[in-house]
Amino acid sequence: MSKPSDLIQGTLDLLILKTLSIEPKHGWAIAKRIQQVTEEVLQVTQGALYPALHRLEQQGWIRSEWRLTETGREAKFYSLTRAGDAQLKKELSQWERLSNAVGLVIRMA
Amino acid sequence: MSKPSDLIQGTLDLLILKTLSIEPKHGWAIAKRIQQVTEEVLQVTQGALYPALHRLEQQGWIRSEWRLTETGREAKFYSLTRAGDAQLKKELSQWERLSNAVGLVIRMA
DNA sequence: CTCCGATACCTAAATAACTTATATATCACG
DNA sequence: CGTGATATATAAGTTATTTAGGTATCGGAG
Numbered sequence: 001m002s003k004p005s006d007l008i009q010g011t012l013d014l015l016i017l018k019t020l021s022i023e024p025k026h027g028w029a030i031a032k033r034i035q036q037v038t039e040e041v042l043q044v045t046q047g048a049l050y051p052a053l054h055r056l057e058q059q060g061w062i063r064s065e066w067r068l069t070e071t072g073r074e075a076k077f078y079s080l081t082r083a084g085d086a087q088l089k090k091e092l093s094q095w096e097r098l099s100n101a102v103g104l105v106i107r108m109a
Numbered sequence: 110m111s112k113p114s115d116l117i118q119g120t121l122d123l124l125i126l127k128t129l130s131i132e133p134k135h136g137w138a139i140a141k142r143i144q145q146v147t148e149e150v151l152q153v154t155q156g157a158l159y160p161a162l163h164r165l166e167q168q169g170w171i172r173s174e175w176r177l178t179e180t181g182r183e184a185k186f187y188s189l190t191r192a193g194d195a196q197l198k199k200e201l202s203q204w205e206r207l208s209n210a211v212g213l214v215i216r217m218a
Numbered sequence: 219c220t221c222c223g224a225t226a227c228c229t230a231a232a233t234a235a236c237t238t239a240t241a242t243a244t245c246a247c248g
Numbered sequence: 249c250g251t252g253a254t255a256t257a258t259a260a261g262t263t264a265t266t267t268a269g270g271t272a273t274c275g276g277a278g
Binding site: 008018034100 | 119120123124127131146150204210211
Protein backbone atom coordinates (compact mmCIF):
# COMPACT_ATOMS: atom_id res chain seq x y z
CA MET A 1 0.00 0.00 0.00
CA SER A 2 2.97 2.39 -0.06
CA LYS A 3 3.85 4.22 3.15
CA PRO A 4 1.72 7.17 4.26
CA SER A 5 4.50 9.77 4.27
CA ASP A 6 1.92 12.38 5.17
CA LEU A 7 2.57 16.04 4.50
CA ILE A 8 5.05 18.64 3.41
CA GLN A 9 5.56 20.82 6.44
CA GLY A 10 3.82 24.13 6.18
CA THR A 11 1.45 23.17 3.39
CA LEU A 12 -1.43 22.06 5.57
CA ASP A 13 -2.90 25.54 5.93
CA LEU A 14 -2.84 25.94 2.18
CA LEU A 15 -4.50 22.56 1.66
CA ILE A 16 -7.26 23.38 4.13
CA LEU A 17 -7.90 26.87 2.79
CA LYS A 18 -8.04 25.60 -0.77
CA THR A 19 -10.42 22.81 0.18
CA LEU A 20 -12.72 25.24 1.95
CA SER A 21 -12.63 27.62 -1.00
CA ILE A 22 -14.66 25.05 -2.94
CA GLU A 23 -17.32 24.76 -0.27
CA PRO A 24 -17.73 24.75 3.52
CA LYS A 25 -16.88 21.46 5.17
CA HIS A 26 -16.31 20.02 8.60
CA GLY A 27 -12.86 18.93 9.74
CA TRP A 28 -13.29 15.25 9.16
CA ALA A 29 -14.59 15.88 5.65
CA ILE A 30 -11.70 18.19 4.85
CA ALA A 31 -9.22 15.49 5.75
CA LYS A 32 -11.13 12.88 3.72
CA ARG A 33 -11.30 15.17 0.73
CA ILE A 34 -7.58 15.87 0.72
CA GLN A 35 -6.77 12.19 0.97
CA GLN A 36 -9.22 11.35 -1.77
CA VAL A 37 -8.03 14.03 -4.19
CA THR A 38 -4.40 13.00 -3.69
CA GLU A 39 -5.18 9.29 -4.02
CA GLU A 40 -4.13 8.67 -0.42
CA VAL A 41 -0.71 10.27 -0.89
CA LEU A 42 -1.42 13.03 1.61
CA GLN A 43 -2.65 11.81 4.98
CA VAL A 44 -4.12 14.43 7.28
CA THR A 45 -4.11 13.00 10.77
CA GLN A 46 -6.38 14.38 13.49
CA GLY A 47 -3.45 15.53 15.55
CA ALA A 48 -2.42 17.82 12.71
CA LEU A 49 -5.88 18.68 11.48
CA TYR A 50 -7.64 20.09 14.53
CA PRO A 51 -4.84 22.30 15.78
CA ALA A 52 -4.52 23.65 12.24
CA LEU A 53 -8.22 24.46 12.07
CA HIS A 54 -8.06 26.27 15.39
CA ARG A 55 -5.01 28.16 14.21
CA LEU A 56 -6.74 29.26 11.03
CA GLU A 57 -9.87 30.27 12.87
CA GLN A 58 -7.86 32.34 15.35
CA GLN A 59 -6.19 34.10 12.43
CA GLY A 60 -9.63 34.98 11.13
CA TRP A 61 -9.16 33.06 7.91
CA ILE A 62 -11.96 30.60 8.51
CA ARG A 63 -15.11 30.66 10.63
CA SER A 64 -17.02 27.80 12.19
CA GLU A 65 -20.61 26.86 12.81
CA TRP A 66 -22.22 23.68 14.17
CA ARG A 67 -24.52 22.10 11.66
CA LEU A 68 -25.85 18.70 10.66
CA THR A 69 -24.00 16.56 8.14
CA GLU A 70 -25.81 14.81 5.32
CA THR A 71 -25.93 11.75 7.54
CA GLY A 72 -27.59 13.66 10.33
CA ARG A 73 -24.69 14.09 12.70
CA GLU A 74 -23.51 17.23 14.48
CA ALA A 75 -20.28 18.58 13.05
CA LYS A 76 -18.40 21.84 13.04
CA PHE A 77 -18.54 23.31 9.56
CA TYR A 78 -15.82 25.69 8.52
CA SER A 79 -16.03 28.28 5.79
CA LEU A 80 -13.51 30.68 4.29
CA THR A 81 -13.67 34.34 5.31
CA ARG A 82 -12.73 37.16 2.97
CA ALA A 83 -9.41 37.44 4.77
CA GLY A 84 -9.01 33.70 4.33
CA ASP A 85 -9.48 34.03 0.60
CA ALA A 86 -6.77 36.66 0.48
CA GLN A 87 -4.54 34.43 2.58
CA LEU A 88 -5.18 31.51 0.25
CA LYS A 89 -3.99 33.58 -2.70
CA LYS A 90 -0.87 34.52 -0.79
CA GLU A 91 -0.09 30.95 0.16
CA LEU A 92 -0.73 29.75 -3.37
CA SER A 93 1.76 32.16 -4.87
CA GLN A 94 4.22 31.42 -2.11
CA TRP A 95 3.93 27.70 -2.80
CA GLU A 96 4.45 28.22 -6.53
CA ARG A 97 7.45 30.39 -5.83
CA LEU A 98 9.13 28.00 -3.45
CA SER A 99 8.27 24.72 -5.12
CA ASN A 100 9.48 26.05 -8.46
CA ALA A 101 12.71 27.05 -6.77
CA VAL A 102 13.13 23.52 -5.44
CA GLY A 103 12.50 22.33 -8.98
CA LEU A 104 15.31 24.53 -10.25
CA VAL A 105 17.73 22.94 -7.81
CA ILE A 106 16.75 19.34 -8.46
CA ARG A 107 16.94 19.85 -12.19
CA MET A 108 20.23 21.71 -12.19
CA ALA A 109 22.99 20.09 -14.24
CA MET B 110 14.34 42.80 -3.29
CA SER B 111 11.34 40.57 -2.50
CA LYS B 112 11.18 38.96 0.89
CA PRO B 113 13.52 36.04 1.63
CA SER B 114 10.82 33.51 2.60
CA ASP B 115 13.56 30.94 2.87
CA LEU B 116 12.75 27.25 2.63
CA ILE B 117 10.08 24.63 2.47
CA GLN B 118 10.48 22.63 5.65
CA GLY B 119 12.13 19.30 5.10
CA THR B 120 13.57 20.07 1.68
CA LEU B 121 16.96 21.27 2.86
CA ASP B 122 18.49 17.79 2.98
CA LEU B 123 17.34 17.18 -0.56
CA LEU B 124 18.75 20.52 -1.73
CA ILE B 125 22.12 19.82 -0.14
CA LEU B 126 22.37 16.25 -1.41
CA LYS B 127 21.45 17.33 -4.92
CA THR B 128 23.98 20.15 -4.87
CA LEU B 129 26.71 17.79 -3.72
CA SER B 130 25.78 15.24 -6.38
CA ILE B 131 27.13 17.69 -8.96
CA GLU B 132 30.45 18.11 -7.21
CA PRO B 133 31.95 18.35 -3.71
CA LYS B 134 31.61 21.73 -2.12
CA HIS B 135 32.06 23.36 1.25
CA GLY B 136 29.11 24.55 3.30
CA TRP B 137 29.30 28.19 2.41
CA ALA B 138 29.52 27.35 -1.29
CA ILE B 139 26.53 25.00 -1.06
CA ALA B 140 24.40 27.79 0.36
CA LYS B 141 25.61 30.25 -2.27
CA ARG B 142 24.91 27.79 -5.05
CA ILE B 143 21.36 27.12 -3.93
CA GLN B 144 20.62 30.81 -3.68
CA GLN B 145 22.16 31.48 -7.06
CA VAL B 146 20.35 28.68 -8.87
CA THR B 147 17.01 29.75 -7.39
CA GLU B 148 17.62 33.41 -8.16
CA GLU B 149 17.66 34.24 -4.46
CA VAL B 150 14.27 32.65 -3.81
CA LEU B 151 15.69 30.05 -1.46
CA GLN B 152 17.83 31.45 1.33
CA VAL B 153 19.93 28.96 3.25
CA THR B 154 20.86 30.58 6.52
CA GLN B 155 23.84 29.38 8.48
CA GLY B 156 21.74 28.32 11.42
CA ALA B 157 19.96 25.86 9.17
CA LEU B 158 22.93 24.94 7.00
CA TYR B 159 25.52 23.71 9.47
CA PRO B 160 23.24 21.58 11.63
CA ALA B 161 21.90 20.02 8.42
CA LEU B 162 25.39 19.20 7.21
CA HIS B 163 26.25 17.56 10.52
CA ARG B 164 23.01 15.63 10.43
CA LEU B 165 23.71 14.34 6.94
CA GLU B 166 27.26 13.41 7.82
CA GLN B 167 26.09 11.50 10.88
CA GLN B 168 23.64 9.60 8.71
CA GLY B 169 26.55 8.63 6.50
CA TRP B 170 25.14 10.35 3.45
CA ILE B 171 27.98 12.83 3.07
CA ARG B 172 31.60 12.87 4.15
CA SER B 173 33.86 15.80 4.91
CA GLU B 174 37.48 16.73 4.36
CA TRP B 175 39.39 19.95 4.97
CA ARG B 176 40.84 21.38 1.80
CA LEU B 177 41.79 24.68 0.26
CA THR B 178 39.28 26.70 -1.71
CA GLU B 179 40.14 28.26 -5.05
CA THR B 180 40.90 31.45 -3.17
CA GLY B 181 43.36 29.69 -0.89
CA ARG B 182 41.29 29.40 2.27
CA GLU B 183 40.71 26.38 4.50
CA ALA B 184 37.21 25.00 4.20
CA LYS B 185 35.41 21.76 4.94
CA PHE B 186 34.52 20.10 1.69
CA TYR B 187 31.62 17.70 1.65
CA SER B 188 31.02 14.96 -0.87
CA LEU B 189 28.21 12.49 -1.41
CA THR B 190 28.70 8.90 -0.26
CA ARG B 191 27.15 5.95 -2.06
CA ALA B 192 24.50 5.81 0.64
CA GLY B 193 23.94 9.52 0.12
CA ASP B 194 23.32 8.98 -3.54
CA ALA B 195 20.70 6.36 -2.73
CA GLN B 196 19.16 8.71 -0.20
CA LEU B 197 19.07 11.50 -2.79
CA LYS B 198 17.09 9.25 -5.13
CA LYS B 199 14.66 8.45 -2.33
CA GLU B 200 14.19 12.07 -1.41
CA LEU B 201 13.74 13.07 -5.03
CA SER B 202 10.94 10.60 -5.59
CA GLN B 203 9.39 11.51 -2.28
CA TRP B 204 9.44 15.17 -3.25
CA GLU B 205 7.84 14.45 -6.62
CA ARG B 206 5.20 12.35 -4.96
CA LEU B 207 4.27 14.88 -2.33
CA SER B 208 4.57 18.06 -4.36
CA ASN B 209 2.46 16.55 -7.12
CA ALA B 210 -0.14 15.68 -4.51
CA VAL B 211 -0.18 19.29 -3.33
CA GLY B 212 -0.61 20.26 -6.96
CA LEU B 213 -3.66 18.04 -7.21
CA VAL B 214 -5.26 19.79 -4.28
CA ILE B 215 -4.55 23.31 -5.38
CA ARG B 216 -5.81 22.60 -8.87
CA MET B 217 -8.96 20.78 -7.79
CA ALA B 218 -12.20 22.29 -9.05
C1' DC C 219 48.32 49.71 9.27
C1' DT C 220 43.84 49.41 10.39
C1' DC C 221 39.17 48.79 9.76
C1' DC C 222 35.37 46.75 7.22
C1' DG C 223 32.85 43.62 4.38
C1' DA C 224 32.98 39.16 2.64
C1' DT C 225 34.20 34.49 3.43
C1' DA C 226 33.97 30.48 6.46
C1' DC C 227 32.88 27.85 10.44
C1' DC C 228 29.92 26.98 14.55
C1' DT C 229 26.25 26.71 18.48
C1' DA C 230 22.24 27.88 21.55
C1' DA C 231 17.55 29.31 22.55
C1' DA C 232 13.20 29.80 20.91
C1' DT C 233 9.46 28.77 17.80
C1' DA C 234 6.38 26.18 14.90
C1' DA C 235 4.50 22.21 12.92
C1' DC C 236 3.99 17.96 12.98
C1' DT C 237 3.58 12.69 14.90
C1' DT C 238 1.92 9.61 18.12
C1' DA C 239 -1.04 8.49 21.58
C1' DT C 240 -4.99 9.06 24.03
C1' DA C 241 -9.78 10.43 25.18
C1' DT C 242 -14.65 11.15 24.30
C1' DA C 243 -19.16 10.40 21.98
C1' DT C 244 -22.49 9.03 18.43
C1' DC C 245 -24.24 6.14 14.74
C1' DA C 246 -25.06 1.99 11.85
C1' DC C 247 -24.81 -2.69 11.47
C1' DG C 248 -24.87 -7.52 12.53
C1' DC D 249 -24.47 -5.34 22.57
C1' DG D 250 -20.14 -4.82 20.49
C1' DT D 251 -17.43 -3.13 16.70
C1' DG D 252 -15.91 -0.01 13.10
C1' DA D 253 -16.65 4.34 11.05
C1' DT D 254 -17.67 9.05 11.98
C1' DA D 255 -16.47 13.25 14.50
C1' DT D 256 -13.99 16.29 17.75
C1' DA D 257 -10.19 17.29 20.74
C1' DT D 258 -5.77 17.64 23.58
C1' DA D 259 -1.10 16.39 25.42
C1' DA D 260 3.64 14.92 25.04
C1' DG D 261 7.39 14.44 22.31
C1' DT D 262 10.23 15.12 18.12
C1' DT D 263 12.22 17.72 14.59
C1' DA D 264 13.53 21.40 11.53
C1' DT D 265 13.80 25.69 11.28
C1' DT D 266 14.58 31.00 12.70
C1' DT D 267 16.98 34.27 15.17
C1' DA D 268 20.76 35.58 17.38
C1' DG D 269 24.84 35.17 18.75
C1' DG D 270 30.22 33.92 18.51
C1' DT D 271 35.03 33.04 16.27
C1' DA D 272 38.53 33.73 12.68
C1' DT D 273 40.82 34.86 8.19
C1' DC D 274 41.36 37.52 3.97
C1' DG D 275 41.36 41.47 0.69
C1' DG D 276 40.94 46.08 -0.23
C1' DA D 277 40.13 51.02 0.96
C1' DG D 278 41.71 54.70 3.25
